[in-house]
Amino acid sequence: MKLYEQLADTLAQRIEQGYFRSGDKLPSIRSLSQEHGVSISTVQEAYRLLEDRGLAQPRPKSGYYVSPRIEVPPLPSTSSTLHKPLRVSRWQQVLHMMSQPEDRNMVYLSVALPNLEAPTLKPLQTILSDLNRRVGLRGLAYDQLHGADELRHQVARLAVDSGCRLAAEEIIVTTGCQEALSTSLRAISQAGDIIAVDSPGFFGSLQAIEANGLQALEIPCHPETGMSLEALELALEQWPVKAILTTPTFNNPAGYCMPDSHKQRLLELARKYDLPIIEDDIYGDLSYSYPRPRTIKSFDQEGRVILCSATSKSIAPGLRVGWVAPGQYLMQVMHMKYVTSMASTTLPQLAVAEFIAQGGYERHLRKMRASYKQNRDRMLEWVARYLPEGTRASRPQGGYLLWVELPQQVDAEQLNERTQARGVSVAPGPLFSASTRFQNCIRINFAPEMNARVERALQIVGEEAQKLIDEVGKAA
Amino acid sequence: MKLYEQLADTLAQRIEQGYFRSGDKLPSIRSLSQEHGVSISTVQEAYRLLEDRGLAQPRPKSGYYVSPRIEVPPLPSTSSTLHKPLRVSRWQQVLHMMSQPEDRNMVYLSVALPNLEAPTLKPLQTILSDLNRRVGLRGLAYDQLHGADELRHQVARLAVDSGCRLAAEEIIVTTGCQEALSTSLRAISQAGDIIAVDSPGFFGSLQAIEANGLQALEIPCHPETGMSLEALELALEQWPVKAILTTPTFNNPAGYCMPDSHKQRLLELARKYDLPIIEDDIYGDLSYSYPRPRTIKSFDQEGRVILCSATSKSIAPGLRVGWVAPGQYLMQVMHMKYVTSMASTTLPQLAVAEFIAQGGYERHLRKMRASYKQNRDRMLEWVARYLPEGTRASRPQGGYLLWVELPQQVDAEQLNERTQARGVSVAPGPLFSASTRFQNCIRINFAPEMNARVERALQIVGEEAQKLIDEVGKAA
Numbered sequence: 001m002k003l004y005e006q007l008a009d010t011l012a013q014r015i016e017q018g019y020f021r022s023g024d025k026l027p028s029i030r031s032l033s034q035e036h037g038v039s040i041s042t043v044q045e046a047y048r049l050l051e052d053r054g055l056a057q058p059r060p061k062s063g064y065y066v067s068p069r070i071e072v073p074p075l076p077s078t079s080s081t082l083h084k085p086l087r088v089s090r091w092q093q094v095l096h097m098m099s100q101p102e103d104r105n106m107v108y109l110s111v112a113l114p115n116l117e118a119p120t121l122k123p124l125q126t127i128l129s130d131l132n133r134r135v136g137l138r139g140l141a142y143d144q145l146h147g148a149d150e151l152r153h154q155v156a157r158l159a160v161d162s163g164c165r166l167a168a169e170e171i172i173v174t175t176g177c178q179e180a181l182s183t184s185l186r187a188i189s190q191a192g193d194i195i196a197v198d199s200p201g202f203f204g205s206l207q208a209i210e211a212n213g214l215q216a217l218e219i220p221c222h223p224e225t226g227m228s229l230e231a232l233e234l235a236l237e238q239w240p241v242k243a244i245l246t247t248p249t250f251n252n253p254a255g256y257c258m259p260d261s262h263k264q265r266l267l268e269l270a271r272k273y274d275l276p277i278i279e280d281d282i283y284g285d286l287s288y289s290y291p292r293p294r295t296i297k298s299f300d301q302e303g304r305v306i307l308c309s310a311t312s313k314s315i316a317p318g319l320r321v322g323w324v325a326p327g328q329y330l331m332q333v334m335h336m337k338y339v340t341s342m343a344s345t346t347l348p349q350l351a352v353a354e355f356i357a358q359g360g361y362e363r364h365l366r367k368m369r370a371s372y373k374q375n376r377d378r379m380l381e382w383v384a385r386y387l388p389e390g391t392r393a394s395r396p397q398g399g400y401l402l403w404v405e406l407p408q409q410v411d412a413e414q415l416n417e418r419t420q421a422r423g424v425s426v427a428p429g430p431l432f433s434a435s436t437r438f439q440n441c442i443r444i445n446f447a448p449e450m451n452a453r454v455e456r457a458l459q460i461v462g463e464e465a466q467k468l469i470d471e472v473g474k475a476a
Numbered sequence: 477m478k479l480y481e482q483l484a485d486t487l488a489q490r491i492e493q494g495y496f497r498s499g500d501k502l503p504s505i506r507s508l509s510q511e512h513g514v515s516i517s518t519v520q521e522a523y524r525l526l527e528d529r530g531l532a533q534p535r536p537k538s539g540y541y542v543s544p545r546i547e548v549p550p551l552p553s554t555s556s557t558l559h560k561p562l563r564v565s566r567w568q569q570v571l572h573m574m575s576q577p578e579d580r581n582m583v584y585l586s587v588a589l590p591n592l593e594a595p596t597l598k599p600l601q602t603i604l605s606d607l608n609r610r611v612g613l614r615g616l617a618y619d620q621l622h623g624a625d626e627l628r629h630q631v632a633r634l635a636v637d638s639g640c641r642l643a644a645e646e647i648i649v650t651t652g653c654q655e656a657l658s659t660s661l662r663a664i665s666q667a668g669d670i671i672a673v674d675s676p677g678f679f680g681s682l683q684a685i686e687a688n689g690l691q692a693l694e695i696p697c698h699p700e701t702g703m704s705l706e707a708l709e710l711a712l713e714q715w716p717v718k719a720i721l722t723t724p725t726f727n728n729p730a731g732y733c734m735p736d737s738h739k740q741r742l743l744e745l746a747r748k749y750d751l752p753i754i755e756d757d758i759y760g761d762l763s764y765s766y767p768r769p770r771t772i773k774s775f776d777q778e779g780r781v782i783l784c785s786a787t788s789k790s791i792a793p794g795l796r797v798g799w800v801a802p803g804q805y806l807m808q809v810m811h812m813k814y815v816t817s818m819a820s821t822t823l824p825q826l827a828v829a830e831f832i833a834q835g836g837y838e839r840h841l842r843k844m845r846a847s848y849k850q851n852r853d854r855m856l857e858w859v860a861r862y863l864p865e866g867t868r869a870s871r872p873q874g875g876y877l878l879w880v881e882l883p884q885q886v887d888a889e890q891l892n893e894r895t896q897a898r899g900v901s902v903a904p905g906p907l908f909s910a911s912t913r914f915q916n917c918i919r920i921n922f923a924p925e926m927n928a929r930v931e932r933a934l935q936i937v938g939e940e941a942q943k944l945i946d947e948v949g950k951a952a
Contacts (some may be wrong), residue, residue, distance in 0.1 A: 140792030
C-alpha cells in the first residue's frame with residue numbers, strides 16, 4: 001500500500017469512528033504533512049482519494065471538510081420473483097420517448113444523456129475539428145471491418161482498469177453499445193430462444209430481444225447487489241436459457257454494482273450451464289471510486305463473456321463509438337457486425353482514439369466522476385424533499401441514473417404524461433420490463449448541472465405524484 | 477421537348493445513321509448556332525447531353541468529336557436456371573477479402589470503392605473540417621432516431637431525379653446501405669424464410685440472408701435486362717418466397733440496368749404474390765446518362781418497395797451515411813433500426829446534407845459519371861486486349877464495376893490467389909452466389925485513374941488466367 005493510501009485510510013477510520021463528524025473541517029495539508037512526516041503532495045493525494053470515496057469535500061480557500069451526511073430515501077425493494085419467459089412489448093412507448101422533438105423548455109429527466117457541456121470535452125472538440133484535415137482521404141475510406149487499430153489499442157489499454165487483459169485483436173468496434181449488444185445477441189441465439197435478463201433492465205436490450213424474436217426471462221435484482229443468483233439458478237434449472245444478458249456495473253436503471261464475489265458466482269453459474277454472458281459495461285468507467293469495479297469479463301478464462309461497451313455515456317453518444325470483446329464468439333460476432341453495417345464510421349473512431357491517447361479521456365472521467373457524485377447527492381436530497389412520503393430511491397456508486405420507486409398508487413406512465421404537460425419528462429418503469437412490473441417506478445437522469453431549473457422539475461414530479469395518490473385516495 | 481434536346485436528338489440521329497462517323501469532328505458550336513438559329517448556350521447544352529449519352533467527346537481547344545467505337549468483348553451469358561432455395565456460405569472468403577491489410581503496392585481490383593481522390597470532393601473535406609466547430613454540442617448528442625432532418629430533406633429532394641416522390645418523413649437514415657438492407661430484411665422476414673435474389677448478386681446481401689437464418693433463391697439474370705421475370709414467376713409459383721431483394725440499377729456485380737418496363741412488371745409480380753421488394757439503389761446516381769434511370773420505387777403506389785441507398789459509392793464509404801424509405805414497412809424498419817444501433821452518427825449526416833445542399837454532390841456526380849464512363853471504355857479495351865480469348869464482359873451504363881466471364885477452365889478463386897501473389901486482387905465470382913455458380917467469373921473495379929499500373933494489373937490477370945487454361949489443357 002502506498003503512503004498516501006495509508007494516510008487516507010487513517011483519516012477515513014477517524015471519520016467513520018466519529019472523531020471527525022459530518023461537516024467538520026479536516027486538518028490542514030501542512031499540519032498533516034508535519035504530523036505524519038510525509039510530503040505535501042502525499043497529503044494532497046490522500047485527500048483526493050478521500051474525495052473520490054465520498055468522505056471529504058474541498059472548499060475553495062478553506063481546506064477539506066467531512067462530507068455531510070444527507071437525508072436520503074430508503075432503497076427500492078428487490079423485484080419480485082420471476083414467472084416465465086415473455087415476449088417484450090412497449091415498443092410504441094419507447095419510440096415515443098426516443099422521438100420527442102428537441103424542446104429547449106423541457107427538462108428531460110427521462111434521457112440517459114451525459115453532460116456534454118463539460119469543459120473537459122473541449123480537447124475532443126478540437127480533435128474533431130482538426131482530425132479530418134490531418135487524416136485526409138482515410139476519413140473517407142472504409143475502415144477495417146473490425147475497426148481502427150488506434151482505437152482498439154486504446155480500448156485494450158483502458159480495459160486494464162477493470163482488471164481485464166485484452167488484446168487489440170480481440171476487440172471489434174461497433175456503432176455504439178447498442179450494435180455491440182444487438183450483434184452479440186443475434187450471434188449466439190435464434191428466434192424463440194430464452195435470454196435471462198436483469199429486472200428491471202435496459203429497454204434497448206429488451207427491445208433487441210423482442211425485435212429478434214427472442215424471449216426475456218426476467219431475474220429479480222437486489223437494489224445493492226444486482227441479479228439474484230438464487231433466482232437465476234432456479235431459472236436455469238427450469239428453463240432452457242440460451243444466454244445471460246446483464247449490466248452488472250452501475251446498472252441501468254437500478255444503479256447497483258454487483259460485488260466481485262457475485263460476479264464470480266454468476267460466471268460459475270454460466271459455466272455450470274455452459275452459457276455465454278453478454279455483459280453491458282457502458283457505465284463502468286463512470287465509477288465514483290477509483291479504481292473502477294472489475295468486469296465479469298475480467299474473471300473469465302474461457303472467453304465465455306461477451307463484453308459490450310461504448311463511449312456514449314462517458315464521452316458523447318452522437319459519435320456512436322462502441323465496441324465488443326466477444327471472447328470465443330469472435331467470429332460469429334464479426335459476421336453479424338459485417339452483415340449489420342460493415343465497418344463503422346471512420347472519423348469518430350480516430351477522434352476517440354486520439355482523445356484517449358492524449359490523456360483527455362482520463363482527465364474527463366476524473367472530472368465527471370466527481371461531478372456526477374455530487375449531483376447524485378443533490379438529487380437524492382431533492383427526491384427526499386419533494387417526492388411523496390414512502391418514496392424509495394437507488395444509491396448508485398457510478399453513472400448518472402437514479403431509480404425511484406414511488407408509492408404504489410402512482411402510475412408512472414400517467415405521471416409522465418402529466419409532468420410532460422408541465423415541461424418535465426421522466427422514464428416510466430414499465431419500459432424496463434417485459435412484464436407489467438415497475439408501474440410505480442421512474443428513472444431520472446442527474447447528469448446535467450443540478451440547478452434551480454432541475455430542482456423545480458423535481459418539485460413538479462413530486463406535486464403530480466402526490467395528486468395521483470390523492471386521486472386514488474378519493475376514488476377509494 | 478426543349479430546344480437543346482431537339483438539337484441533341486438531331487445530331488444523335490446523324491451519328492447513328494453514319495453521317496458522322498466514329499472519331500469525326502462534329503460541327504463547331506458557332507456553325508450549329510447559325511445553322512439552327514439557336515443560341516450558343518443552347519448548342520452547348522445539346523453537346524453536353526450528347527456527351528452524357530456517350531455519343532460525343534470534347535477535345536480541349538478543338539471542339540466535339542464523335543466518340544470512338546472501341547473493340548469490346550461480348551456480353552456474359554445469362555445465368556443458368558434456378559434449382560432451389562439455399563443457405564449461403566463463403567463467409568470465410570468474404571471476411572478474407574474484407575480483412576486485407578492496406579498495402580500500397582497492391583492493385584485492389586476486388587473492392588467496390590469509389591475514386592476518393594476526385595477534386596470535386598474537396599468541398600466535402602472543407603465541410604468535414606469546419607462543421608464540428610459550427611454545430612457545437614449537436615455533433616456530440618444523439619441524433620433523432622430517424623436521422624437528421626437536414627439530410628432527410630436533401631435525400632427526398634434528390635429522389636425526384638429517379639422519378640420518386642418521397643417526403644422527408646418517409647426516410648430513415650442508416651449506417652450505410654448495408655444497415656438499410658439488413659434492417660429491412662429482418663423487418664420483413666423470420667428465420668427460415670426464402671428470399672428471391674439476383675444471380676449473381678451482392679455478397680453483402682447474401683451474407684445478411686445467411687447470418688439471419690434465411691435462404692436465398694437465386695433468380696437468373698440477363699446481362700442487359702437483369703432479373704428474368706419468367707424465371708421469377710416460375711419461382712414464385714413454386715416456392716413460398718417472402719420477399720424479393722434486387723439491385724436493378726447498375727447491378728453489383730453484373731452492371732446491367734433493368735429497363736423501366738421490366739421494373740414495372742417486377743412490381744406487378746410482387747403485387748400479384750403480395751410481396752415486398754427490397755430495392756438496392758446504391759449505384760443509381762452514378763448513371764452515365766442524365767437523367768438517371770427510375771427506381772422500382774418510383775412506380776410504386778402502395779408502399780410495397782423498400783428503397784435502400786447510401787452515399788458510400790457516390791461520395792465516400794467511410795462516412796457510413798445511408799438511408800431507407802420503407803414505404804408501408806416504416807414502423808417495422810424503425811424498430812429494427814432502433815434495436816440495431818439506435819441513431820446514426822451525427823456529424824457525417826450533417827456533412828453530407830450540407831454537401832448536397834451546396835450543390836457539391838451534383839457537381840461531383842457530373843464529374844464522376846463522365847470519368848467512370850471513360851474508365852469503363854478503357855477497361856473494356858484492356859479486357860479485350862489482355863484477357864484470354866473467349867472472355868466476356870458486362871457493359872455497365874453506370875457505376876464502376878465490371879463483371880467478367882473467363883473461359884470455363886479458369887477457376888476464379890485460384891486465379892485470385894495467383895494474381896494476389898503478384899500484387900493484384902480480383903473479386904471471385906462464387907462470392908456472388910449461394911450456389912457454386914460463377915466459378916469462372918470475376919468482378920473488377922474501374923473507379924481509380926486508369927493508369928499504366930492498372931493496365932499492368934490487367935496484363936497480370938490475363939497472364940495468370942491463360943496459365944490456368946494451359947494447365948487444364950495439359951492435364952487433359
